[in-house]
Amino acid sequence: MEFRLSEELVSFRDVTRNFAKEKIAPFARKWDAEKWLPDDVVREMGRIGILGVAFPEEYGGSGQGLLGMTVVVEEIARWCGGTALFIAAHSGLCSTHIRIAGSEAQKKKWLPKLAAGEVIGSWCLSEPDCGTDAEALTTRAEKTSAGWVLNGRKFWITNGKRADVFVVTARTKPERGARTISAFLVEKGTPGLIVGEPEDKMGMRASDTVPVNFENCEIPAENLCGQLHEGYVDALRVLDRGRVTIGSLSVGLARGCLEEAVRYAGERKSFGVPLHAHQAIQFKLADMETQVEAARILVRQAALTHDAGKPDKKLCSIAKLFASEMASRVGWEAIQIFGGAGYTKDVCVERLVRDNKLCEIGEGSSEVQRMLIARAEFQRVSA
Ligand SMILES: Cc1cc2nc3c(=O)[nH]c(=O)nc-3n(C[C@H](O)[C@H](O)[C@H](O)COP(=O)(O)OP(=O)(O)OC[C@H]3O[C@@H](n4cnc5c(N)ncnc54)[C@H](O)[C@@H]3O)c2cc1C
CATH class of the missing domain: 1.20.140.10 (Butyryl-CoA Dehydrogenase, subunit A, domain 3)
Structure with missing residues (x-):
């Protein structure tokens, strides 16, 4: 049954289906055993438009919205959940956060490259002591004259091993509450950003899941993503x-x-x-x-x-x-x-x-x- 799919989206689905059959299905068992998704597969997904399917066209996407995202993720997951989880974290979490909350400069800087798979994104909310109760997170961001300094520990971070940009939620007010947390963009290579080793998981093994720590990690003021305390x-x-x-x-x-x-x-x-x-x-x-x-x-x-x-x-x-x-x-x-x-x-x-x-x-x-x-x-x- 086709559910309100435009002709454009049907052809997008067919391209993704063929790609998944040829480039994912034969190798998914190997990636599960090796706990890694090869870089060339990621780049190819960017090249044929899978990673940017939901993004607006002005930021390098195909403008197919969340419906488009569900269509391509289903096709990829048909053969490999880990590859689909890579997309869910990269496009669905990291890129979406930048798209709905980021400044125009942040969107222009990151979204076209994320859509093309030229840079990889991850999204850091969960911590060792709080997952479901994420509002209790303890990673702190303190204001300095030059920007922000982050300290804390994030856990279960999908794509963390290969990410170029991390969306990180951190406490900017000491008390508990929805409006006490802000989001920040941290770039790979920033001193104080420490990416740990992948977990040995039951499933989704082609997708890497790592702890990410911040030790006096200094970032510029313009890396606040969204309004202060609205993260x-x-x-x-x-x-x-x-x-x-x-x-x-x-x-x-x-x-x-x-x-x-x-x-x-x-x-x-x-x-x-x-x-x-x-x-x-x-x-x-x-x-x-x-x-x-x-x-x-x-x-x-x-x-x-x-x-x-x-x-x-x-x-x-x-x-x-x-x-x-x-x-x-x-x-x-x-x-x-x-x-x-x-x-x-x-x-x-x-x-x-x-x-x-x-x-x-x-x-x-x-x-x-x-x-x-x-x-x-x-x-x-x-x-
Ligand atoms: C493979 C993998 C990838 C992930 N990727 C990311 C990522 O990219 N970024 C990120 O930020 N996080 C990520 N996560 C974290 C994920 O979102 C959390 O694991 C999830 O939110 C649950 O949190 P927790 O593991 O701390 O469990 P807990 O919060 O400790 O919960 C344990 C159990 O108690 C139940 N429970 C908790 N509170 C209540 C309640 N009030 N009432 C009833 N039951 C309750 C839960 O449902 C669960 O069954 C990932 C996790 C995994 C395993």
Whole structure:
């Protein structure tokens, strides 16, 4: 089913689909084992427009908005969650923060290069002692005569190992509160910026995840990104969009599991007939397809609310929650259809399932999404 995709976006999707089949699918298992996405793949994604799909054309993008982002991320995630997570952090978090909050000079300096994949971006909100409760972050930014000096520790930072620019949230007022935090741009090579070694993760292994520390890290005054004390509020706006992107990542992973299971059910025989001739297998496949379609519609509808300038935060949470948990259910069913083969690394389904678990945790866990959905619904009904 096509969901309100323009002709331009359909052709963009097809280019991405072909790229993913040729340049990602054959190597995803290797990247998972090696815990690294090769630089030439990143550059190629920039060259053919994948990284800048959502950016306005004036900043080197294709102007396809968040809907465009969901379409390309689904295509990439179909084969490799780690590559899709690279895009989600680079384009969906770092670049989006600069685009919605940055000064005109910052946008002109960074967005065209980020869109082209000439520089890599990461987004640093989480810390060792606070992820879900990010408002409690303790990284500090102190004003000096020359600019700002940052001190603190960030954790779980996607793309940190290869990033050229880091969007960093830091406390600019001592007390707790949404309007006590600001965002800053820190460039690779700045003294006091210390990037640690990648985590050995369960999934999303092609994407690097590192700790990033700041020790008396001095940056110029013009690297404040957005208004003073508004960095956390801007980060939440970034996350509203990011959650839709993560939803599309799960749709891609689930589609991968489904397509692999359908193919196998046609090839593998039991009791003299292909697996798909058994009604129990047909019903599994039908339920899987139904769930993937439902999640895709939710994700695209949530994206369209952003692109129309009226973001529906509850729908963003619903889309992420449903899509991420759906992909886990669909993934385990796919493994069941593969039988013993599904329990090995010889089929990609086990990797896609491992990749998806992150989507139930990052950018607001399932528990957080349920809290946000319930809160919004209570407010709506009691208004
Ligand atoms: C692979 C990976 C990549 C990541 N990339 C980035 C990145 O690029 N940038 C970045 O800033 N962060 C990143 N993160 C961090 C991610 O966003 C956090 O891991 C996530 O927000 C959860 O925070 P936490 O791990 O500290 O868990 P905690 O906050 O310690 O939560 C632990 C558990 O308790 C639950 N919980 C917490 N509070 C409540 C509550 N009030 N009610 C009910 N349940 C609750 C949570 O849902 C979770 O299940 C990444 C994480 C991973 C694993």
